[in-house]
Amino acid sequence: MASTADFRNGMVFKFKNDLYQIVEFQHVKPGKGGAFVRTKLKSVVTGRILDNTFRSGEKVEEVRLEARTMQYLYLEGDSYVFMDNETYDQVNMTAESLGDDVVKYLKEGIDYKVLFNDGKPLLVETPNFMELEIKHTEPGDKGDRVSAATKPATLETGAIVQVPLFVNTGEVVKVDTRTSEYLERVK
Secondary structure (H helix, E strand, C coil): CEEHHHCCCCCEEEECCEEEEEEEEEEECCCCCCCEEEEEEEECCCCCEEEEEEECCCEEEECCCEEEEEEEEEEECCEEEEEECCCCCEEEEEHHHHCHHHHCCCCCCCEEEEEEECCEEEEEECCCEEEEEEEEECCCCCCCCCCCCEEEEEECCCCEEEEECCCCCCCEEEEECCCCEEEEEEC
């Protein structure tokens, strides 16, 4: 059992007959009354976001997850196939279990961290930064090299990010997968 003092981002625990991962948490000590912890939780199974408040010191049942580095291989029907880099075992996961945030950054041959509970894959974590090729974006106008204006660009994985006007189709850009933000062009 873990108490609210043990809360940290990414922690997974059982709550309301489901597994939830802490996305954000904040300890609050009001002038009157007892302290409490305000949390934003994400269901590991459904991906649903839940805001919940716990009393300070409240106990929850923490779930231990095993992390394995796995390489994304290919899409087979509606299943995404991952291979364990050490044992070469393969695991199939559906788009629903992965979530839209992960699916839009799946690229063949890239390693991802897959979290397992009792031998069953639960979560896939993308690398924080990825270098991806732009498959389509509108051409930039001559002279728009310094302004802070942006335009949408479709990446090779299907994700759409806002890029500066001077970035063109075919270029490789570095993207923060947590926020879907353009960081820089890759030379």
